[in-house]
Amino acid sequence: MDSIVVTGNGPLSGRIAIAGAKNACLTLMPATLLTEEPLTLLNAPRLSDIRTMAQLLQSLGAEVSALQDGKVLAMSSHALDNHRADYDIVRKMRASILVLGPMLARDGHAVVSLPGGCAIGARPVDLHLQALEALGAELDLRDGYVHAKAPSGGLKGGRVRFPLVSVGATENVLMAATLARGTTVIENAAREPEIVDLAQCLRKMGAQIEGEGTDTITVEGVERLGGATHRVVTDRIELGTYMLAPAICGGEVECLGGRRDLVGAFCERLEAAGISIEETESGLKVARRNGRVQAVDVTTEPYPGFPTDLQAQMMALLCTAEGTSVLEEKIFENRFMHAPELMRMGARIDVSGGTAKVHGVENLKGAPVMATDLRASVSLILAGLAAEGDTMVNRVYHLDRGYEQVVEKLAGVGAKIERVAA
């Protein structure tokens, strides 16, 4: 199993190109199941999660070709010859549940394995299932699988009111509603940029959708959807991660393709910590010019709040801040697994339930550490950039799920980082 070795070596400078969003691409890909015509995605990120979703779609009968070195995904689903998403693929990636709504809407039946437990909390799929039931789906949970059927005549529009905001459940029911008879109103919908991106793509395919980006989305079902070509939105989590690189070890980095509206709450916290952020023609330029960063408090919330997917990386920065920061994790329980690893590098952190108190130290020290999940692993790399000596991050397969060319991108702005085979 490969490791990544990072050696702290001072300020960074240069440009990093930000890829298309993993999480947007993972919901745009299943949209191909809604139509017999081709759906082409541009600006796709080259990640193992994307390959897993391609495999899943292929197992259902879709054709998926990665062109231009994986940046373009050409998909088409003339006919689905299998309506069962197997445990072997679903267990690898929770986003697999997103094939349920489209398959059900298109052909009136689907069987999808329940995603297994996940390291960052229980993460059930009850909201996905309740929302599809509101569209008339009949669901039966047997042998670890959801067996779903639409009423005769297909799904019908309905009112869905989520008790809590769920990105995935909003995406699943939004896709299903495009082909349901009549009107669907989704209340307390997620407002993430990935939802907006999905709605825009579905509209190009012929769907009638209003209100994406607000907490109420209205969908007027149509008889059929057609093909489309769509460019995947910029990955706001990759963007935030690389914005933290110069913040943590000094210097100035321009993140190409970055947009402030994608990471507004995050920018506000970074600026409060003393980091300068400038909007340029090509993206966002981030610099740390004067001394240590200041402690800031952070609470994760659904968009437009501070994203949970940037919490671990922000913690890495705050480990070296002047003063004590309080981080509150409100989306997932048990999402501080990076804290003990950061402590191996000399960080001072007290975790109690969903709150972490980070007492800033002047210097971190390199150490062997273990990546526990996708965002945790990149937070350890960021910490390594600021640490004295070598940090060896083990179990980097997590990283390959969500960050393309992390070594090349950071080395390109002057970081001392390499991947070593075990």
Ligand code: UD1
């Ligand atoms: C998506 C993102 C993930 C991000 C998360 C929150 C993808 C592929 N993944 O995950 O990177 O961290 O949004 O921004 O887009 N919940 C339930 N029942 C459900 C569904 C969710 O209780 O049926 C809970 C979850 O346990 C969690 C909260 O709702 O506490 C939010 O989860 P959700 O927004 O659904 O996250 P995902 O869509 O899985």
